[in-house]
Amino acid sequence: MEAMEVDSPVELQGIGQPEGGVAAPAGDAENANAALVMSDSGSSTEVDDDDDDDGSAEGQAAAYTPPRLPATWAFSQRAVGGATSTPPIRRRVRQGLRVHYPSQTAAPSRGFPDFLLRAPAASTAEPESGSATEISESEDEAEGEEESTAAAAEPIDPVPPAGSDLSATVQPAQPQEAATTNSSGTAEAERAEAQVQGVQVSSAVLSPSDENEGDTCTICFEAWTTAGEHRLAALRCGHLFGYTCIQRWLKAQSPSAKCPQCNKKAKRSDIVLLYAPKLRALDNTEQESLKKSLEQEQSLRRKAELESAQYKIKLQVVTNKYGQAQQELQELRALITETSRNLFSSTSSSSSHVLSLSQRADGSRSAQYSFSKAVLVSQAGGCRVLSYCEPLSCLLASQPSPHTTLVPGCGVKKVSVVNMRASQYVPIHSKQIRGLSFNRQNDSLLLSAALDNTIKLTSLLTNTVVQTYNAGKPVWSCCWCLDNSNYIYAGLSNGSVLIYDTRDTSTHVQELVPLRSRCPVASLCYVPRAASSSFPCGGLLAGSLEGGCFWEQVNEATYRPHVLPLETSGCTDIQVETDSRHCLVTYRPGRSNPSLRCVLMALTRTPQQESSELPSCSCEPVQTFNAGSSCKLLTKNAVFRSPDGGGTLVCAGDEASNSTMVWDASSGGLRQKLPADLPVLDISPFSVNGEHFLASLTEKMLKLYKWE
Numbered sequence: 001m002e003a004m005e006v007d008s009p010v011e012l013q014g015i016g017q018p019e020g021g022v023a024a025p026a027g028d029a030e031n032a033n034a035a036l037v038m039s040d041s042g043s044s045t046e047v048d049d050d051d052d053d054d055g056s057a058e059g060q061a062a063a064y065t066p067p068r069l070p071a072t073w074a075f076s077q078r079a080v081g082g083a084t085s086t087p088p089i090r091r092r093v094r095q096g097l098r099v100h101y102p103s104q105t106a107a108p109s110r111g112f113p114d115f116l117l118r119a120p121a122a123s124t125a126e127p128e129s130g131s132a133t134e135i136s137e138s139e140d141e142a143e144g145e146e147e148s149t150a151a152a153a154e155p156i157d158p159v160p161p162a163g164s165d166l167s168a169t170v171q172p173a174q175p176q177e178a179a180t181t182n183s184s185g186t187a188e189a190e191r192a193e194a195q196v197q198g199v200q201v202s203s204a205v206l207s208p209s210d211e212n213e214g215d216t217c218t219i220c221f222e223a224w225t226t227a228g229e230h231r232l233a234a235l236r237c238g239h240l241f242g243y244t245c246i247q248r249w250l251k252a253q254s255p256s257a258k259c260p261q262c263n264k265k266a267k268r269s270d271i272v273l274l275y276a277p278k279l280r281a282l283d284n285t286e287q288e289s290l291k292k293s294l295e296q297e298q299s300l301r302r303k304a305e306l307e308s309a310q311y312k313i314k315l316q317v318v319t320n321k322y323g324q325a326q327q328e329l330q331e332l333r334a335l336i337t338e339t340s341r342n343l344f345s346s347t348s349s350s351s352s353h354v355l356s357l358s359q360r361a362d363g364s365r366s367a368q369y370s371f372s373k374a375v376l377v378s379q380a381g382g383c384r385v386l387s388y389c390e391p392l393s394c395l396l397a398s399q400p401s402p403h404t405t406l407v408p409g410c411g412v413k414k415v416s417v418v419n420m421r422a423s424q425y426v427p428i429h430s431k432q433i434r435g436l437s438f439n440r441q442n443d444s445l446l447l448s449a450a451l452d453n454t455i456k457l458t459s460l461l462t463n464t465v466v467q468t469y470n471a472g473k474p475v476w477s478c479c480w481c482l483d484n485s486n487y488i489y490a491g492l493s494n495g496s497v498l499i500y501d502t503r504d505t506s507t508h509v510q511e512l513v514p515l516r517s518r519c520p521v522a523s524l525c526y527v528p529r530a531a532s533s534s535f536p537c538g539g540l541l542a543g544s545l546e547g548g549c550f551w552e553q554v555n556e557a558t559y560r561p562h563v564l565p566l567e568t569s570g571c572t573d574i575q576v577e578t579d580s581r582h583c584l585v586t587y588r589p590g591r592s593n594p595s596l597r598c599v600l601m602a603l604t605r606t607p608q609q610e611s612s613e614l615p616s617c618s619c620e621p622v623q624t625f626n627a628g629s630s631c632k633l634l635t636k637n638a639v640f641r642s643p644d645g646g647g648t649l650v651c652a653g654d655e656a657s658n659s660t661m662v663w664d665a666s667s668g669g670l671r672q673k674l675p676a677d678l679p680v681l682d683i684s685p686f687s688v689n690g691e692h693f694l695a696s697l698t699e700k701m702l703k704l705y706k707w708e
Contacts, residue, residue, distance in 0.1 A: 215282075217230070217240075217241050217242035217245050218239075218241065218260060218261060219241055219242065219245040219246065219249055219260060220242060220245050222242065223282040224240070224242060224282060225242075225282050225283075225284045226282075226283060226284070226285065227284060227285055227288050228284055228287075228288050229243060229244045230242040230243060230244055230245070231243050231273060232273070232274045233246055233271050233272060233273050233274060234271075234272050234274055235259055235264075235266045235270050235271065235272075236264075236266065236270045236272075237259050237261075237262050237264045237266070239259055239260075239261045239262060240274070241260070243271065243273065246260075246271060247268060247271060250266060250267060250268050250271070251268065254267075254268075324483070328529065331529075331530060331532075331536075335532070335533055335536060367643070367644055367707060367708060368662075368671065368672050368707070368708070369662065369672055369674060369694050369705035369706065369707055369708075370705060370706055370708050371674070371703070371704075371705055372420070372693065372704045372705055372706040373420040373703075373704045374701055374702070374703050374704070375415050375420060375421065375422055375701065375702045375703075375704070376422070376700065376701060376702075377397045377399055377413050377415070377422060377697075377700060377701065377702050378399040378400065378402070378413070378699070378700055379402075379700065380400065380402075380700075381699040381700050382399050382400040382410075382432075382699060383397050383398060383399045383681065383697055383698065383699050383700065383702075384398045384399075384432060384433060384434065384681060384682070385397075385398045385433060385434065385435060385436050385636065385681070385682050385697075386398075386436070386681075386682040386683070386684045386695060386697040386702075387436035387437065387438060387446075387684060388438075388684050388686040388695070389438060389444060389446070389460060390438070390442060390686070391442045391443070391444045392414075392444055392460055392461075393416065393417050393418055393688055394414045394415060394416050394417060394423070394460075395414075395415040395417060395684070395686070395695055395702065396412040396413070396414060396415075396436060396446065396460075397412065397413050397415065397697055397702055398410060398411070398412055398413075398432075398433035398436065398448075399411070399412070399413050399425075400432075401425070401427060402425060407427050408430070409427055409428075409429055409430040409431070410427075410428065410429045410430070410431060410432055410433050410450065411425055411426050411427040411428045411429070411433075412425070412426050412428060412433070412436070412446070412448070412458075413425050413426075414426065414460075415702055417686070417688050417693065417704075418688070420704060424463070426458065426460070426463045428448055428450075428456055428458055428465060429448065429450035429452050429454065429456065430450075430452045431450050431451040431452040432450060432451050433448055433449070433450045434449050434450060434451060434475065434476050434477060435447075435448065435449035435475070435476070435477045435478040435479075435491075435524070436448055436478075437478055437479045437480055438480070439480040439482070439485045440480075440482060440485065441485050444459060444460040444461050445457055445458070445459060445460075445466075446458045446459075446460055447478050447479075447480060447488055448478070449475035449476065449477060449478035449490055449491075450474075450475060451474040451475070451476075452474075453470060453471050453472055453473060453474055453475065454468055454469060454470055454471065454475065455468075455469050455471060455475055455478055455488070455490045455500070456468050456469070457488075457502070467502065467505060469490070469500055469507070469508070471490055471492055471498055471508075473492040473493050473494055473496075474492070474493040474520075475490050475491065475492060475493075476491050476492065476493055476520045476521050476522055477490075477491035477521050477522060477523050477524040478490050478491065478524060479524040479525060479526050479540075480526065481526055482526050482528040482538075482578075483526075483528050483529060483538055483553070484556070485502075486501055486502050486503055487499060487500065487501055487502070488500045488502065489524055489526070489540055490508075490524075491520070491521025491522075491523075491524045491542060492520070492521060493520040493521075494518045494520075495513075495514035495517065495518035495519050495520065495521060495544060496511055496512060496513055496514060496518075496521075497511070497512040497521060497524070497540065497542055497551070498510075498511055498512075499511070499512065510557065510559075512540075512542075512551055512559055512561070514544070514549065515549065515561055515563060516546065516547065516549075516563070517544075517546050519544040519545045519546045520544060520545065521542050521543070521544050522543055522544060522545060522571075522572060522573060522634055523542070523543040523573050523574045523575070523636070524540065524541070524542055524543075525540075525541045525543075525574060525575060525576040525583070526538075526539075526540055526541070526576075527539055527540075527541055527550075527576055527578060527581070527603065528578055530578070530579075530581065532581050534581060534602065534603070534604050534605065535581040535602075535603040535604060535605050535617070536605065537552050537553075537605060537617065538552075538553055539551050539552040539553045539559065539560075539617075540553070540559070541564075541574060541576055541583065542574075543571055543573065543574030543585070544571065545569070545570070545571060545572070546568055546569060546571065547563070547564065547566045547567070547568055547571060548563075548564040548566045548571060548574055548585070549561055549562065549563050549564060550562040550564055550603075550617050552617055560614070562616060562617040562618065564617075564618065564619050565618060565619065566585060566619075567587060569590070570587045570588045570589075570590050571585060571586070571587060572586050572587070572588050572631065572634050572635065573585075573586040573634065573635065573636050573637055574586075575636070575637055575638060575639050576639070577639045577640060577641070577648060579641060580641075580648060581602065581603045582600055582601065582602055582603065582622065582639060582648065582665075583600075583601050583603060583619060583639070584598055584599070584600055584601075584637055584638075584639040584650060585598070585599045585601060586598050586599075586635070586637050586652065587599065588631040589629050589630070589631055594629050595626045595627060595628065595629050596626070596627035596628055596629070596630075596631045596652070596654065596655075597624055597625070597626055597627075598624070598625040598626075598627070598637060598650060598652045598663075599621050599623070599624050599625075600621070600622045600623040600624070600625070600639065600648075600650060600665055601619040601620060601621050601622060602619060602620050602622050603617065603618075603619050604617070604618050604619060604620055605617050605618075606618065622665075623650075623665055623668045624668070625650055625652065625661070625663045625668065625670075627652055627654040627656070627661055628654040628655060628656025628657055629656055630655040630656040631655055632655060633655065633679060633681060635652070635653045635655075635679070635680065635681050635682070636681070636682045636683065637650070637651060637652040637653065637683060638650075638651045638652075638683040638684065638685060639651075639665070640685045643687070643692035643707040644707075647664060647665060647666045648664075648665035648666065649662060649663065649664065649665065649671070650662070650663040650664075650665050651663075651683045651685075651694065652683075653679060653680030653681065653682075653683065653696070654673075654680070655679040657673070657675075658675065658676050658677060658678055658679055658680070659673050659674055659675045659676055659680070660672075660673070660674040660676060660680050660683060660694075660696045661673055662674065662694075674694075674696065674703070674705055676696060676698055676701070676703060677698065677701065678698035678699050678700065678701070679698065679699075680696045680697065680698060681697050681698060681699070682696075682697045683695070683696050683697075684697075691706065691707070692706070692707035693705060693706055693707065694707070
């Protein structure tokens with residue numbers, strides 16, 4: 001129960017007169033203004049730790065045993081007067097203890113309410129100068145609260161009933177000076193004790209887990225770092241997280257993202273990196289430095305691997321050049337030896353060479369080609385040219401796209417010679433393909449020419465186009481430079497030949513302008529340098545509908561033209577056999593010759609007679625082969641070494657009989673006639689695992705013949 005203050009007029013009116021109406025003595029008027037404190041012996045008042053300092057001091061000053069209060073008011077006034085001279089009994093009480101005064105008896109009668117009455121001694125005294133305090137033990141705390149609640153529920157009657165047995169204590173008011181001194185001293189002692197207890201409580205409440213709670217991210221429960229991706233970051237609301245964690249959190253909840261702790265709206269732009277040097281965070285500086293050093297080492301390693309690959313390529317190029325130089329040296333030595341032994345002219349030497357071919361032709365008559373397999377290339381037709389890729393062991397036949405709606409244009413069909421089956425289609429050009437060629441590097445790089453004004457390089461390993469050159473005119477033919485694989489040639493429809501460097505991806509490096517009419521270049525063949533007394537030089541052999549021209553390569557950038565003595569009309573194709581230095585020229589039927597003719601010619605070079613004259617290149621006919629009377633298509637023929645190594649074979653397609661004609665170059669006789677269902681457009685000999693084959697291409701089918 002809290003203390004109740006009653007002013008002196010109320011006390012005089014309600015308490016100063018007894019029940020019988022007898023007035024109080026006049027001698028007690030002096031004590032009427034004194035403070036009168038009465039406390040119930042059975043009341044238990046809980047005092048909080050947060051009471052005011054002055055109230056605590058007054059409660060300590062009032063905690064002593066006053067004399068008993070009798071039932072009548074007059075006796076109480078005399079008891080108060082007698083108690084004034086009695087020195088106050090002070091007892092220090094501790095928190096959590098119940099203090100029993102000697103004057104307390106058993107539980108009081110329930111007829112008298114528990115209350116605390118205090119009358120101020122003077123008008124200038126403070127209203128809270130004294131209080132009666134009772135502190136209960138911890139085990140009786142619940143019981144005291146029940147008693148306090150019951151006492152508060154009972155009505156408070158300021159006039160006690162007559163004849164009631166009440167045990168009360170009366171404590172007179174102390175002088176103001178002594179009360180103030182005792183109150184301040186006791187307040188300081190209580191304040192110091194409360195501070196010590198507060199420190200102990202606060203230190204007892206904290207735990208190591210609470211101390212470490214501020215060092216971890218509340219999303220992933222991992223420690224913050226001073227650097228790196230999980231460094232300390234904060235939102236506008238002030239909560240701390242790891243940078244990557246809060247960034248992922250806001251990104252996952254966007255657009256209505258909120259703080260994980262306070263649910264306030266937040267966005268990714270609210271993230272602020274904190275630089276707190278005194279923050280106890282995980283130091284991963286060494287780890288980050290190791291990561292950076294690892295990345296640097298990996299970068300240096302990749303750079304070193306790239307440089308190593310470049311040096312390997314350069315070494316391969318140098319090795320190839322060295323091999324070519326060695327080969328040219330041997331060829332020159334052989335040429336010098338042959339020249340010293342042979343004093344005949346170039347014509348006689350070519351005639352003797354043809355004679356040697358005829359003498360060695362006896363062994364080749366025993367074997368011939370036999371039918372092996374027919375492969376369907378295009379159901380709709382449209383095949384045009386054929387070529388063989390030795391590294392992949394497959395034939396490539398040009399054809400229109402089998403799915404014109406999905407993949408329009410033209411490409412090549414791969415035909416494996418291992419299982420003799422068509423494998424896959426590779427799209428390359430948008431219009432018809434007129435030429436296919438491979439180099440000697442065995443890198444599976446296909447050169448193709450088409451009527452869409454482009455020539456392209458396609459990697460057959462990945463089936464993708466790796467380089468495209470725009471010639472500006474329809475391209476009719478193409479070939480590689482066999483002396484330097486960096487150069488390629490493209491024959492245009494206007495008779496010009498463009499030279500491209502594969503190291504320059506922009507445009508052509510040189511143009512060879514025709515000397516005569518500007519007819520389309522139907523065929524291109526490169527003749528490599530060789531140790532031959534009749535024709536040692538290398539260059540480009542270009543054939544058009546009105547003749548042929550040999551472009552002698554003087555050096556890497558200089559070409560000297562030599563017009564070949566061919567017929568002025570009807571030339572459809574020119575092919576070269578590089579080992580024997582022979583070329584095969586095909587003429588379509590005309591007025592003077594009603595049949596298809598294939599003329600085998602020997603390439604010759606006239607030696608330099610005078611210093612002012614330059615050596616000239618030419619060709620002389622060696623053998624002529626006649627076929628059918630029809631030639632409506634620009635077919636491609638072949639001249640190559642016999643598989644048995646005893647001579648030279650000539651193959652040409654005959655439109656009149658829809659067959660492939662095979663002649664012996666030495667005798668001029670027909671060796672075989674290989675039938676076909678449609679006109680043969682292109683012929684390609686090849687060998688696989690020591691076995692020799694011949695492939696002939698029609699518009700739809702590819703037929704394979706084996707040499708047996």
